[in-house]
Amino acid sequence: MDTLLNIVVVEDHDALREVTVEALSNMGHNAVGANCAEALNDEVGAFPIDLMVIDLNLPGEDGISLARRLRAAQPGIGIIMVTARNQINEKLSGYESGADLYLTKPTSVEELGAAVQALARRMKRHEQAQPDFLLNLGALFLQGPQDGVSLSAHEAAMLSVLARAPGHRLESWQLIELSGKAEADFSKSTLEVQIVRLRKKLMQAGAVNQPIKAVRGQGYQLCIKVTVA
Structure with missing residues (x-):
């Protein structure tokens, strides 16, 4: 097989x-x-x-x-x-x-x-057939098929955990925990703003469609292949 x-x-x-x-x-x-x-x-x-x-x-x-x-x-x-x-x-x-x-x-x-x-x-x-993306955590830099982009430490952390999660999928509270704040002190709208910014950088690097999709009532899923170095 x-x-x-x-x-x-x-x-x-x-x-x-x-x-x-x-x-x-x-x-x-x-x-x-x-x-x-x-x-x-x-x-x-x-x-x-x-x-x-x-x-x-x-x-x-x-x-x-x-x-x-x-x-x-x-x-x-x-x-x-x-x-x-x-x-x-x-x-x-x-x-x-x-x-x-x-x-x-x-x-x-x-x-x-x-x-x-x-x-x-x-x-x-x-x-x-899908283009690979390489995330350099130390340099906070994402290299894609079209371009390379700099990431903030929090953006790099979010992308890293999504890339390593089962099914490349995490619940909102898990992503909120990366901020170091309690869920009560960190609104989901703030998380959505951060996801939108990260999504734009992924598309700048060469991703197509929606590289990160919202999973209704749960969280977010990474829809491209990202290798973490």
Whole structure:
């Protein structure tokens, strides 16, 4: 196997979820399961996710809504939707929500494994195609594909912890702690101003789109590859 991934299987059918997690684990992947979208935080926690296998018919938040939310929060994540719905409009809805692949049940573990590996290779090529950014913490300097920019000590610290965090994602209170102040003495609007300034410097260095995205109700995620030296 050429690519091993951290995979979360969201499936409310207990036996099917267990079989899928076991099959992916036997293929060498690090796989865990959750029975619904609402259980993700409890079951997964800080587990860094590379790829999600999502059933469409979930209790509570359905697979379409979950895929859309995940795609907005983590643009680089892989999403495979597995469902018994096979109508063309349902497939289109799945792809429009952010799914990379749409497999109809019944799906063999061999087909799912092949789909996971094909998507992993595509994700790896995309990652390798992205320009790298080098953060020199000692010099407080970020070198990007277009330019180099100087950072403040706090900007460098924020970028460093985001680059090293699981999934390149941190909650607001964790970023606020970097300021050395209590959350009560440091407004989230102040944090947003700091993120905006850092985002502008990343784009000056060569980042495209939004290099740091807000995760609604939680915090922020770094969407580019930054190497910390």
